[in-house]
Amino acid sequence: MTIPQAAYKVLEAIVGPDYISQDPIDCEAHTPGPNGFETDLGVATILKSPGCVIFPSTTEEVQKIVKTCNRYKVPFIPISTQWWSGRGAAKVEDALMIDLKRMDQCDIDDKHMFAVVGSGLIYSQLQEEAMKRGLYTTIPGGGSQVGVVANHILYGSSPLNYRTCIANRRILGVEWVLPDGEILRLGSCALDKDDYLWGEGIGPDLRGMIRGFSPGWMGSMGIVTKMSVKLVPFQPDKPMPVGISPDTAVELPLKRINWYNFILPSKDALVKAMYEIANAEIGAGLTKVPLFWRAIAKANNKEEFWELWDQESEETVAAMNVLRVLLIGFTSEKQLEYEERVLQDIIVKDLGGKQTRTKPTDESWVKNADSASMWMMCGGYTSLEFDFEAISHAVAKGVDCSKLKKGYTPPLMKAYGDQGWFQVGDYGHLALFEFLTYQDPDDEQKHKVDEWSVALSKMNIENRYYTAQLASHKPLFLTGPAYGPDYHKWMIRFKEEFDPDALSNPPGPADTDLFIQEAEWMQKVKDWPAPKIEANKNPKFE
């Protein structure tokens, strides 16, 4: 499987022979494996090996590549790190994979506190460069290894969003190669291509269009080549790395930064604590921890995890209302002391919470985020449900998700009624809720995980839960009519306008619809009207 050879010759001339290959060995290596994020699920049945892989190094090269794709009608898919492997893969034969890893620009404007980043830059790199300058960004749950640009387009949620809002609202200037190869610049760079200072203001603000209906277009609306992202002021003492693998962490300057763990007597108390902490406007991160993560942290290996987890029960899980709070003395040591006192007053004095021990280090969130360890327990992991809504919404939804999950366990991992993970955003005005899905990829009933994904969508529609998992991850023609409403019509219209030949990662945003249409085991749950989806065409609505 290859792309047209005339196109290959042009592409080779653009990047040079070292940065392009159509060798089947190279293409195989760029095909997502069977057990990445979502690739152990049914959606993998529609994934294809690329016909060619290319590594551009500049926006001009990306533009020329995309124009060549348009000339020769070659479908293409951009990838930053391909960590979201189920989506960072072609769904049509003979596609060009555009790997952006060479574009790792990172120019920080200390004074105005933003970074102009290329698509190949990952979070731990940006965080290190930012912290060298007394600034920081928020590491998302996807891990420090994800592309900064890709994550800002997709969503960018992290417990540290408590103070900063989610990353996709911290996008400033954008340089965007549209599906036809034209460059669109947003924010201040619309006026001066080298000025990345503003996101809004004079010039078009089409950031909502890049993000799409959450969480993004997944590469089906061209390629963002460069972006400026907001950085926020940190405190002066840089956390230093310590330890040897696998036990590495950053040592916190404890007079300035510290994590605090509390166990609250009830879930209501935990929620109240969240609101009160936010009301008091203290803290830098606030998160309720799913209990199995504690077991992961304690275990030395998978076997030990299961020894610990098997000791749990519905009662022990219900009683473990663990709240983790990050305090940072941004302005002074005194700030931290003050916030510590307020925290104690709220949680211990007023709500009867108990403080438990924490390490004087940070393993996740400040510099690193261990998303890869999510696979440690079961061998399979996907996030099939997350929302950006209110704290009360997260609480109610956790209960419903947990109930629904029981019908799909196994193949899902036994969770003893765990009600998901939620993080507080925007000083309590938002909760980022995520219900994590762990499964054994070898389980004979693993198709039930696909059914579970659709069942979650139906539950959301029925109970009117606002969910962030709509386009791309969930069937567009199931969720579209229910949300917006008819947001699917908007997406398809945009897509037709900008990419009439469906070259940018087709059939996005309807790839899940294609999978459901093709998978025989999904027919029993597919009870909504949908047009026939063709892999290399834009979806149509009736």
Added chain:
Amino acid sequence: MKDNYDINNYTYDMDRCIGCKGCVWVDHVYMPGVRYGVKCPSNAYKLFDGYAPMGREKIGKALLEGRIDYTPEYLDVMYMCQLCGACDAGCKRNLDLEPLSVLESLRVKAVKDGKGPMPAHKKVAQNIAEKGNRYGAAEKRSGWITKDTKISDKADMVYFPGCSASYVEKGIAQATGKILNKAGINFMTLGDKDTCCGHPVATSGMLDEAKAIARKNIDILKATGATTLVTSCAECYNTWKVIYPKMLSKNFADMGYQVIHLVEVVSKLVNEGKFTFSKPMNIRAAYHDPCRMARQGEPWVEWEGTRGQWGILTPKKEYRRGTFGVYQQPRDILNKIQGLDLVEMPRMKENAFCCGAGGGVMDAYPDFAMWAATERLTEVQSVAAEAVISACPYCKKVFNEASKANNMNIKAYDITEIILACM
């Protein structure tokens, strides 16, 4: 008995790769910034995923499933890798898969299928078979021994210099002898039975030949009655401590001998105050962790068992994650030398960037080896060091060659030479 080099024992590890690139990036906690963020030399040199563990695993899986066949590109993918193990420690930080064993076993399979190793590896193997050393040198192996080196006829410790220090970097063997003498430690050599450890044969995937060398060497060592083997070469160290037991499906603890590197001997004495340095060395230097002794330095632990639901292993496996490698000992020694300003490079310890010479790369892909060494030397420059110190003769050689070829004016030393010069 389990064959630790049978790729079929690692299908789970290939299958369960999740594409997180923990094998490629420096541990994010230690991520130094935009520059020096990648620790896999192969993937830093060639950007295609095939030149990284996750890509090699997919390609290997496709080969086993009959979806691809051997081609020159396939062999380049499999052999353009130093087997440096940075990926292995990285993967085990979160997941406990076995990428290094996968890479080694795919080479063994290539050889069994009559496709590997590369011509340059065959030549080295032939040299070893015919002359007992990787260079095919006709001279005696004991040429490094000076008159003033006291070597006992009988001792509990055998010094095993390896091919490089016996023929090319003789100064390292000579320094080792003198250091042991000064420390008052009796040692012997294997005399005219001293031969190559077989490292290049094993890493090229020639398992049968490598096993034969292992058995012969172990018998020779046993016949001396000595129980401890001391090396000054990270590759020999690893071969005796990891590769031999792994090939023979035994725990290292059951091999009947101990293996130590000279730095382990000296650091112990230094920390106990029994070995002191009398001469200063005014130099700003970076220490380079040699892969085979640092993150790959833990002894082989044999495991045999089954996998159940969720991938649970019965019995539990004791992983070699690179945690207990030889990292601190050389640093302890160098920190005791007056005037020596020891600095760390951005990629260090388990995240160190390989010198480029290992895994048969220097033999089959010298340009790649030189590129990797040069890349590492830029890192030495980035911390304003004028010298780099390692504990393996192959590192020293490739660094000096790269420095010369690029006019970088960085001197590479072996730690034995530094110890000798300062004692």
